[in-house]
Amino acid sequence: MGPPGAGKTTVGRIVAHRLGLPVVDIDDDVLETTWKMSVASKLDAVGGKRFLEEEGQVLCNFSASGCVVSLTGSNPLHPEAMKHVKQSGMVIYLDVDSEDILQRLHRMKVDRLVGREAGQSIRDILRHRKQFYERWLDVRVFCGRNDTVEDVAEKVLQAVERYHNHAAETYVSTRSDSKGASGETTHFSDVVVEGLASDGGLYVPKNGFPKMGTNEWLRLVDMSYQEQALVLLEKCIHPLDVSALDLRQMIYKAYGSNFSCEDVAPVKHLVHNMYIQELFHGPTSSFKDLALQLMPHLFAYCLPPMCNYLILVATSGDTGSAVLSGFSGLRGADRRRTGVLVFFPEEGVSEIQKLQMTSFNESNAKAVSVRSDFDFCQRSIKRMFGESGLTGHLAVEYGTVLSTANSINWARLLPQVVYHSTAYLNLCRDGVINFGEPVDVCIPTGNFGNAMSAVYAKQMGIPIREVICASNHNCVVSDFIKTGEYDLRKRRLIPSHSPAIDILKSSNLERFIYHVSDSDSRLVKDLFTHLDTQQHFRLPDLLLSRIQQEMQAGWCSEADCLAAIQSIHTQTGYIMDTHTAVAKVVADRLQDATCPVVICSTVHYGKFAPAVLRALQVENIPQSPLEQLEKLQRTASIPGMHRDMMKCVKEGDRRGHVVCEADYSVLVEEVENVIQDSFLKVM
Template sequence: MLRVVWNRHLKLMTRTAVSDVYLKLIFSRSSVLAWKSWMSIHSLVGDKNIILMGPPGAGKTTVGKIVGQKLGCCFIDVDDDVLETAWNISVAEKLKDLGNEQFLEEEGKALLSLSVSGSVVSLTGSNPMHAASMAHMKKNGIVVYLDVPTQSIMDRLKLMKVDRIVGQGPGTSLRDILQFRKQFYKKWYDVRVLCENEITAEAVADKVLHAVKWHQNSEAEGFVSTRRPRYDEKDEQKSPTKYFSDAVVEGLAPDGGLFVPELGLPKFSAGEWQTLLGTTYAERAQTILEKCIHPADLPASKLWEMVEIAYGQNFACSKIAPVRHLTGNQFLLELFHGPTASFKDLALQLMPHLFAYCIPQTCNYVILVATSGDTGSAVLDGFSRLKETDKQRIAVMTFFPDDGVSQIQKSQMIGCQEANAKTVGVKSDFDFCQSAIKQMFTNSDYTGFLTMEYGTALSAANSINWARLLPQVVYHASAYLDLVEQKVIPFGSPIDICVPTGNFGNILTAMYAKLMGIPIRKCICASNQNNVLTEFIKTGLYDLRGRRLMQSLSPAIDILKSSNLERHLHLIANSDGQLVTELFSCLENQHCYQLREELLEKLQQDLVADWCSEEDCLGAIHSVFNTTGYILDTHTAVAKVVADRLQDKTCPVVISSTAHYSKFAPAILQALRIGEIKQTPLSQLHLLNSYNPLPPVHRGLLETLKKNEKQNYQACAADVNVLMDHVEALIQNRFMKVF
């Protein structure tokens, strides 16, 4: 009766128009309190319910009651208030009478009859296995998944003396059925609450409320350019807010800066990280990424679909990014098990799906990529795996320095070309390719012409694109968790991470993992002879005056202008976009800039750096092979040399093994002092394979080269206008003109 009266008066009054005095004229004192309590949840979720989902023993009922009390609203336990009320017998008796399948159907029918609003509802553990009833509940509710580690659930059920749950039968263990149910939980939840061991029900309830507020407040999840000036809140010139989907689609900010989350990255507690021990790489990726991507941009269930495709059958190792002990307290993070044999696959098997989901349906897109070797083939491969309907409106163009990549890398890129994906060699270096793409993005006449003439916009898949950079956080965090699982360290003990880098993206994501709560002590930046980053980290002077790019045995880090360094400078400068603009303006015009002393000190809190000569690189490959039988690629060897110099051996160091040695066969053969070096990439790999190396020659790369050994490609002059013509030619061949 009270609900009917409330609904009648809601049509007449707004929340602000209702006063306690007027309410007392209508209702009793208890009714007034009930009204005010209902308004409390109404302000949080409107007419929707908060629906708690999770396995038996997750604490849904206990937590739900506390949440209901905090909001002063109705709490409904499906077991007690719906099922047993409807059936007049206990749930356990009903399950015994009906058996698993019929019980699920009857349970689902009962839930379909539930129609409430503004309430907290605790589901049964098996409700999510009935699709129709969950769809019914989700229409008017925010589903919160109480994610409790399986072993904790097992321990709780043992204390509760529960020896059978729905779906369990002869030959099926309790652990197996709990694992089986996860696929249904993944399908339905809107937000997840990680319930670490020993957490109190009160603390979980607070997490639930925080998660629901976050879900409802999509406006807070904005992205800004690293070059955006600070505005007063009343300043009318403030740029409109950009969101994750905008950052993904646009790639580069309109002012030439890079997108970063305005409020920074989310932080996990130590207990929350520990809930990910024993989970798969895909599960870790999902948990981390869903906290970084608001469900208004990408629902958790959609993200799960993409993650499972990206990290499903495309990697040669089931662990995706395994950690291998090398020697002493050095460990290798193997990032080369993807289809194109480099760390770029860890992001670029996922990023195309994010991009295809985020772009508007009314526009075509061309992805522009500058590559120093590995990114090109990874982008081409990743976008080739999209659905045909997506490939009809997304094309890819990669530019690489014609003499600045290995022959195998070049063959790989050429072989990955499709109708909507082309690669072009440029008679210059990587920095020119990257600069040319930035010029195309910021050339309003050119981009406007493409939009008007072809209905086509430009975007990027380099690590300047946030969706390309973000997934790389996962493997640094996962490596730490693997070391804990392997009992190398207890959780909380620090590690160092050593990364060979030129564009600064890979090492930046290690620092992001640290910001999110992974106990990383130092990030070690390893350069080759193009050591501008090393000098900058040591001195604060970024100096390109009179400096020329030198080709090396580790071409993926042959870079002088490090794009992602801009994001880190924005971070340590407390989001001072004006300062970042000034620094990069100096770099553009005067070819150098100098950090202030206090910023240099902040930079050096997390970073140390050194560089490796060509001779030392080859020596490290030879030495490691002789002592362990393991072959490092040339980039990993650079990191190994620098780690040897800079680690103080008081904690483990994880060396990012960023590519498979197969991609750099001539240098490996030289390092191993194998006299006869065959001429073709395919014969080089066969020669290496004859030595039974560890790890084995990359099979995917071997198969690609067999298929594409004689394919041709185009090479062009180092002229931005020529590159623009290549882009337009691809568009003409792929997309129709707009009339």
């Protein structure tokens, strides 16, 4: 299936020959045989509207098996005909570049298409028809610019093999590459719901990431963020786990009017060879929205029936509000059987972050603060997942299963691969680089998920030279990348102006070590077991060398962070938040200026208004979050104030929130309380 000029007939013949099957061309072998006249003559005789109906009826009366069928370009416009086709076969969409198609149609002297009206260009027809092809496909074959018919045929054969070999597209734990005790394989739909592997490890795709060719990337350059996300995620999610049509609907809902910028994740020039990717245009003004506006839809889609699910989240600020916002977008039965409980450090987030989280007051969505730090919150949640007595009690007593939306969940991490890819494509679109030229990426990171997703984008084929990890004075990740030693002994968490990266135990580092060690799950298990028990581990020298080939790291003092905000504002009028400023300082120190560097701006500066106002040397900083934002709004020109954050602060709930002591048993009680409030008790 595909538009006129996509090569359906020629590709169909090649594929049929390779598979040893007969081939049927609907135009030549069915329509003209039935009508006893050429397709062109029929179109002249009855006109476009009548032609579509008669063409569809012929297809409805056609049946075949064990063969390759090339549809007409207009068959997908007839719903009944396509329903009939899908009942007996697998529908493959040849998604060919429009420029390639227009050139072919010009060579074939085709100047009319079914349904084309006066004044309407062929390009318009192709754009209009795409929605129909995407409605009926089982598998998309994404064709690169200038792909030959032989290239396309090979991709079709690979797509068919992938579709029928679902069992091969599995996931393994970073701590065990063997099957579970039951002997069952683990698929995408399983890892989305489970979150954390039963052995305490993190799920990763067993066969790694799909690699895309240069011609395919070039086609993505001029596409919208939603179109880019759809192509990339289709390659990473098997269609039997999430159908292509359902995935499309999720993506367009996740990245729509809820984002204040049409580009979703725009890249803007900062100074010299530095560019900023603004990842804060989502509803809660942080990069977490790029994953958490999509992840709840994937989660709900993959849920098995007959169970309730409680999403447990530990956050150092931004994840909490993003999870609550994302899951609040679910509707109907999905919403009724999904609850969310967020734990955050009472003194470890900004007032605006706290207000964003506590403004959600629904029975099945709650944020609770803890008189401790993020690491205690995360450690407690991991402990809950590991205690079979607790999980068994919740399952039997309440019919409720625990899951997580932290970046340890694969469905949280995967959408982040998209924006690292689109950052590079945007630079290509804007003429900053040609595809294939390298860039560096500098990321403020604590839990390492954002950095890990950049590594995965590189595996897919994005020419990222180095990932630069930027820490504040809680620089355990930076020290590790420099020394190979992860040491939590005598190290305490020190609050900072950039609290989202105030993390000492970096969960996604486990995935990175698994990657650079060539999937050595035994090594990963030994290292992280030692970290759990001894608060320390050291990498072998060879492994450290591999890490340093792919990654650099540095850290930034509080004073340097604030100075960077002030300096950039003076030079450009642009206001960075405290986390972006950390990345800017580290990039200045480590990047060699031989290629562009993209700085991930992970949060809107308004969330950290007091620190930003202080950096801008504003006097008489008000105490009220609303007055702080209004003062920043008068100070700032670019980027503008975030609309949803401003609305939240103006309308936010001031009734307070639950504060817990740093006691594991108290957190367990809160879990049970939320379950009782959210779901009917199973008697």
